[in-house]
Amino acid sequence: MLQVKNITFGYSKTKVLNAIDFNVKPGENLAIIGESGSGKSTLIKLIYGEYDLNEGQIFWKDEEILGPKYNLVVGYDFIKSVSQEFDLMPVTTVAENIGKFLSNFYPEEKQKRTKELIEVVELEAFANTKVKLLSGGQKQRVAIARALAKQPEILLLDEPFSHIDNFQKQGLRRNVFNYLKAKNIACIVATHDRKDVLGFADEIIVLDESKIIVKDTPQNLYKNPKLPLIASFFGEFNIIDPYGIVYAHQLQVVEESNLKATVRKSYFNGSVWLIEAIYNSEIIFIQHKAELPKDSEIHFSLVS
Numbered sequence: 001m002l003q004v005k006n007i008t009f010g011y012s013k014t015k016v017l018n019a020i021d022f023n024v025k026p027g028e029n030l031a032i033i034g035e036s037g038s039g040k041s042t043l044i045k046l047i048y049g050e051y052d053l054n055e056g057q058i059f060w061k062d063e064e065i066l067g068p069k070y071n072l073v074v075g076y077d078f079i080k081s082v083s084q085e086f087d088l089m090p091v092t093t094v095a096e097n098i099g100k101f102l103s104n105f106y107p108e109e110k111q112k113r114t115k116e117l118i119e120v121v122e123l124e125a126f127a128n129t130k131v132k133l134l135s136g137g138q139k140q141r142v143a144i145a146r147a148l149a150k151q152p153e154i155l156l157l158d159e160p161f162s163h164i165d166n167f168q169k170q171g172l173r174r175n176v177f178n179y180l181k182a183k184n185i186a187c188i189v190a191t192h193d194r195k196d197v198l199g200f201a202d203e204i205i206v207l208d209e210s211k212i213i214v215k216d217t218p219q220n221l222y223k224n225p226k227l228p229l230i231a232s233f234f235g236e237f238n239i240i241d242p243y244g245i246v247y248a249h250q251l252q253v254v255e256e257s258n259l260k261a262t263v264r265k266s267y268f269n270g271s272v273w274l275i276e277a278i279y280n281s282e283i284i285f286i287q288h289k290a291e292l293p294k295d296s297e298i299h300f301s302l303v304s
Contacts, residue, residue: 001023001024001026001061002024002025002047002058002060002154003023003057003058003059003060004020004023005021005056005057005058005059006020006021006055006056006057007019007020007021007046007058008020008053008054008056009046009051009054015210016039016042016210017042017043017046017210017211018211019056019211020043020212021056021212022205022212024154024186025186026153026184026185026186027181027184027186028187028202029177029180029181029187029201030186030187030188030189030201030202030203030204030205031188031189031190031191031196031201031203032188032189032190032191032204032205032207033191033197033205033206033207034206034229035229038207039207039210040190040191040207041083041158043207044156044157044158044188045081046058046067047065047079047156047188048065048074048075049066049074049075049076050067050068051068052066052067052068052069053067060079060153063076063078077152078153079152079153079154079155080147080150080154080155081147081158082143082144082155082156082157082160086139086140087143088131088139088142088143088146089131090130090132091130091132092130092131093128093129093130093131094118094123094127094128094129094131094134095114095118097142098114098117098118098142098145098146098149099111099113099114099149100146101150113149114149115127117145117146117148117149120145120176120179121142121144121145121172121175122168122171122175123138123142123145126138135163136163137163137164137168140161140162140163141164141172144157144176148179151185152185153185153186154185154187155180155185155187155188156187157187157189157191158190159190159192159193160176160191161173161193169195173196173200189201192233194234194235201218202217203215203216203217203218204216204217204218206221206227206230206233208229213227213229214227214230222234225237225245226245227245231247234247235247235248235249236248236274236285237285238251238284238285240259240279240284248274248285248286248287249272249287249303250303251284251285251286251300251301251302252286252287252288252301252302252303253286253288253298253299254299254301256299257299257300259279259299260279260299260300261278261286261297261300262278262295262297262298263275263276263277263292263293263295263296263298264276264278264283264294265294266291266292266294268291269287272287272288272289273287273288273289273291273292274286274287275287275288275292277298277300286300
């Protein structure tokens, strides 16, 4: 189990992270969310051992994870990290990059393992392509596969699908996170994309002003966001008295109600339209099945 025990860290006198405390069991998927600059990437780097802690301790099972003051080479065999910068070998192939750290004493096992991971990240057609010829998204997939090559006990992912085309992301997410579950590999994902979380994370921690403000399941946070910061991660939302935080999809246009608004603009959003309107001098958003005329008056209600 990963134990992050009351850690504090700052690059200067200002604390980036303060009194951070949580655990992650083998096979669990923990997501870290928060605004830019909230400390998500810093926390990932501390868990990997890139920095020395100001206070607190980090353990994986019985081994303490220490920073560069104590380790000449950063990192541990049981933990791998994939950041937004890829440390790949550009003039060698995808297969060679993935198999770099696998033993040559067992060539058949190495070949089988490399092939398996190439399939996980959906790069079969590029197995023999030199990395320098790949797109940014393809390089990111190689980096993920290489991190998994020696089957670590814990994998750290910092915006792991940020460079990957949208039409490839969903299948790749399923492949990677299902593989981690099947192999009982703990995973910590720092992300700004709710699709990296919904359906995959066991729990989420929310960072704000250097602290964890909440730790809960994706389902509970989505259904009861409590704070605008949390609601904003999941989608368009409104604050409407006396209901509090209400997502756009929780409002519906009706024939009659005590709630009236004036349409400002309609945005096509695929299966629905997002209606921007003025209610009590404030902008609100409502999902609707069709475009609505600008400046038209509408009635709306909360979906029961």
